[in-house]
Amino acid sequence: MSRSDDIWILGIHMTKFGKHPDLDVVDLGAQAIMGALADAGVTMRDIGVMAAGNLLGSGGIAQQLQKQVGQTGIPAYNVSNACATGATALRTAIMAVKAGEVDYGLAVGVEKLAGAGLLGSGGKAKSDGDEWTRSGRFGAVAPVDGRIGTESMPGVFAQIGMEYGHRYGGTSFELFARISEKNHGHSTLNPLAAYTKAMPLEQIMNDIMIAYPNTRPMCSANCDGAAAAVVVNGETLRTLTLEQQRRAVKVSASVLTTDPWQEACQVLPDVNTLTRNAARQAYEQAGVGPQDLDLVELHDCFATAELVHYDNLMLCEEGGAVDFFESGAPFRDGRMPVNVSGGLQSKGHPISATGIANIWEVCQHVRGEGGDRQIEGAKVGLAHVIGLGSACGVHILERSSLAA
Amino acid sequence: MSTVTRIPFVDYLVLEPEPHLIAHECTGCGARFFDRRNACAGCFGTEFTSVDIATEGEVRAFSIVTFAAPGVAVPFVAAVVDCDGTSVRANIINCPPDPEHVSLGMRVRLATTVVGTDSAGVEAINYGFEPA
Numbered sequence: 226m227s228r229s230d231d232i233w234i235l236g237i238h239m240t241k242f243g244k245h246p247d248l249d250v251v252d253l254g255a256q257a258i259m260g261a262l263a264d265a266g267v268t269m270r271d272i273g274v275m276a277a278g279n280l281l282g283s284g285g286i287a288q289q290l291q292k293q294v295g296q297t298g299i300p301a302y303n304v305s306n307a308c309a310t311g312a313t314a315l316r317t318a319i320m321a322v323k324a325g326e327v328d329y330g331l332a333v334g335v336e337k338l339a340g341a342g343l344l345g346s347g348g349k350a351k352s353d354g355d356e357w358t359r360s361g362r363f364g365a366v367a368p369v370d371g372r373i374g375t376e377s378m379p380g381v382f383a384q385i386g387m388e389y390g391h392r393y394g395g396t397s398f399e400l401f402a403r404i405s406e407k408n409h410g411h412s413t414l415n416p417l418a419a420y421t422k423a424m425p426l427e428q429i430m431n432d433i434m435i436a437y438p439n440t441r442p443m444c445s446a447n448c449d450g451a452a453a454a455v456v457v458n459g460e461t462l463r464t465l466t467l468e469q470q471r472r473a474v475k476v477s478a479s480v481l482t483t484d485p486w487q488e489a490c491q492v493l494p495d496v497n498t499l500t501r502n503a504a505r506q507a508y509e510q511a512g513v514g515p516q517d518l519d520l521v522e523l524h525d526c527f528a529t530a531e532l533v534h535y536d537n538l539m540l541c542e543e544g545g546a547v548d549f550f551e552s553g554a555p556f557r558d559g560r561m562p563v564n565v566s567g568g569l570q571s572k573g574h575p576i577s578a579t580g581i582a583n584i585w586e587v588c589q590h591v592r593g594e595g596g597d598r599q600i601e602g603a604k605v606g607l608a609h610v611i612g613l614g615s616a617c618g619v620h621i622l623e624r625s626s627l628a629a
Numbered sequence: 630m631s632t633v634t635r636i637p638f639v640d641y642l643v644l645e646p647e648p649h650l651i652a653h654e655c656t657g658c659g660a661r662f663f664d665r666r667n668a669c670a671g672c673f674g675t676e677f678t679s680v681d682i683a684t685e686g687e688v689r690a691f692s693i694v695t696f697a698a699p700g701v702a703v704p705f706v707a708a709v710v711d712c713d714g715t716s717v718r719a720n721i722i723n724c725p726p727d728p729e730h731v732s733l734g735m736r737v738r739l740a741t742t743v744v745g746t747d748s749a750g751v752e753a754i755n756y757g758f759e760p761a
């Protein structure tokens with residue numbers, strides 16, 4: 226049995242991001258799944274494969290969610306790929322559908338993070354009185370984090386932005402803060418964002434410094450949230466209602482990469498090469514170029530990260546990220562709107578949900594269902610995530626031309 | 630009094646005769662690794678030699694970290710130092726931790742600092758880089 230290998234998002238949903246003290250991860254994930262199934266016009270009976278991600282929970286989230294929304298005995302994949310977990314879940318479902326094993330796949334990512342504080346750091350200092358003992362791969366006598374550079378996410382991504390500035394010039398604390406100001410401004414139009422208040426530049430710069438040049442509002446916002454998507458192959462889609470065909474969003478490219486070895490990549494994570502590789506592959510798969518994109522949701526886990534990804538996703542010429550920002554291009558009224566959702570800094574970053582929520586945002590626009598923040602006439606958009614370590618997911622999504 | 634015994638903070642720091650860092654270098658492609666590898670991440674070769682890393686370099690990236698794990702003094706300057714083509718992760722030390730005193734491209738050299746002394750009187754010596 227052969228199937229057409231075009232892949233479509235039939236239904237997609239994201240929960241409100243923010244604090245959900247009365248909902249656990251299963252409640253939140255189930256809310257996203259029920260929303261995505263309803264949006265798709267199918268039930269769990271139709272779903273042939275499921276992939277689910279949740280980093281901070283107790284494990285087995287896919288089966289926990291099945292017990293909450295429908296147990297049909299289908300294969301389930303519990304995936305884990307740092308901040309790229311959601312995109313990895315989606316990619317897993319897409320691969321199964323594309324392989325022709327099933328007609329419908331379900332992907333979901335969910336996280337409870339509100340109040341989690343800063344992630345990525347850890348390790349206590351040696352207590353007095355003990356004798357030095359070596360441990361870990363460097364044979365260190367005490368935790369290296371903070372004593373030999375930093376392992377904290379804000380510090381790592383600060384250096385990534387600073388490295389870009391060193392190579393090409395033009396960066397400053399204020400520039401990075403203005404990128405954050407843009408995203409906090411964008412989120413005022415997104416009712417599902419964790420934070421929906423604009424923040425003046427001065428307030429951003431004067432807030433608590435976490436890791437220079439990233440102050441607190443320039444870091445991704447820890448929050449609770451979930452997102453889910455139903456994917457289907459084109460042959461099956463063409464048997465569905467005209468309304469389903471019209472609202473389906475074409476997955477023109479679905480790419481996942483890891484970082485190839487580069488000098489320094491094991492000293493400071495190289496988030497650039499794997500993003501460029503993913504973007505290049507995605508543009509080729511989709512047959513579109515960066516100039517064809519109507520909007521981009523990229524992984525602004527820190528203000529310093531957003532800058533380098535303008536370049537990595539080839540939204541500007543190499544070395545031209547500062548000029549690209551200064552031209553006004555990535556603002557919602559610019560020629561290449563970036564993170565009109567508010568991005569991770571303002572919409573929020575419930576880790577495993579992020580890689581599907583950014584796709585939900587793009588789908589809203591290409592479906593013409595973006596409400597107050599609709600990018601007029603949007604037909605094609607790109608969603609990007611990075612999981613440090615590293616993994617990069619890039620999806621290109623296009624408006625349906627079926628049943629037009 | 631007996632002399633204080635000193636040990637390096639990590640395996641890849643050598644204290645005598647002059648403090649310097651060492652790395653495993655792939656004999657096939659020259660890639661350098663500070664911890665052990667079964668095969669080179671760049672070319673999959675399986676032969677390595679030990680090489681000394683230059684003790685001077687320039688700051689290629691830095692952050693002034695204000696929030697860190699318990700027991701770590703903040704603020705501190707985390708950096709990547711380009712030592713003659715080999716990237717090294719380190720703190721910038723003997724320098725005020727502010728953007729007025731630390732800059733991209735700044736010349737630095739390896740320096741050592743005492744992490745602490747254990748119950749047997751052994752000093753653990755760490756490395757950092759200071760303005761050259």
Ligand SMILES: [Zn+2]
Nearest residue numbers: 655658669672
């Ligand atoms: Zn090699």
